[in-house]
Amino acid sequence: MIGRLNHVAIAVPNLEAAVQVYRDRLGAVVSAPVDLPEHGVTTVFVTLPNTKIELLGALGADSPIAKFLERNPEGGIHHICYEVEDIDAAIARLAAEGARILGEGRAKIGAHGKPVVFLHPKDFLGTLIELEQA
Numbered sequence: 001m002i003g004r005l006n007h008v009a010i011a012v013p014n015l016e017a018a019v020q021v022y023r024d025r026l027g028a029v030v031s032a033p034v035d036l037p038e039h040g041v042t043t044v045f046v047t048l049p050n051t052k053i054e055l056l057g058a059l060g061a062d063s064p065i066a067k068f069l070e071r072n073p074e075g076g077i078h079h080i081c082y083e084v085e086d087i088d089a090a091i092a093r094l095a096a097e098g099a100r101i102l103g104e105g106r107a108k109i110g111a112h113g114k115p116v117v118f119l120h121p122k123d124f125l126g127t128l129i130e131l132e133q134a
């Protein structure tokens with residue numbers, strides 16, 4: 001089912017400071033910030049030769065990363081995004097096997113303009129998994 005590693009996401013308390021770390025101290029190519037109110041985050045993507053790092057800042061009072069940042073005030077690895085060939089088939093199979101599909105239980109458009117869905121961390125080794133339609 002899962003294919004390529006699309007990105008690893010890091011939630012950060014200060015997105016501009018995080019951009020400086022990756023751009024200026026680590027010499028990476030970093031995109032401009034993009035607000036995604038429907039996801040409650042602002043994103044920046046760090047482009048690497050073999051995958052991407054997604055830097056996440058909280059956007060809005062009820063951002064889904066707010067409590068994570070309270071628990072991790074310096075920031076921390078937030079989720080892993082894998083690509084799947086057929087996200088609806090993946091959701092149906094995982095839900096049938098008892099996995100908790102987060103949000104409204106169906107895919108919605110993510111940062112790359114493709115459908116994404118999240119799986120509860122307690123069902124996947126304590127790691128929050130995002131699936132993105134390849």
Ligand SMILES: CC[C@@H](C(=O)O)C(=O)SCCNC(=O)CCNC(=O)[C@H](O)C(C)(C)COP(=O)(O)OP(=O)(O)OC[C@H]1O[C@@H](n2cnc3c(N)ncnc32)[C@H](O)[C@@H]1OP(=O)(O)O
Binds near residue numbers: 039041043103120122
């Ligand atoms: C930009 C669009 C998109 C993309 O295209 O890339 C994105 O990446 S959007 C990213 C932000 N959106 C999301 O993360 C949506 C899915 N996340 C959620 O729905 C919530 O974060 C959550 C997973 C339900 C957790 O919400 P929270 O408010 O933290 O709930 P709890 O405090 O009750 O946590 C429950 C339980 O889970 C543990 N937890 C929480 N977050 C993580 C995490 N990132 N990794 C691992 N574990 C996590 C938390 O510690 C609690 O555990 P216990 O304390 O043991 O109960």
Ligand SMILES: [Co+2]
Binds near residue numbers: 081
């Ligand atoms: Co993501």
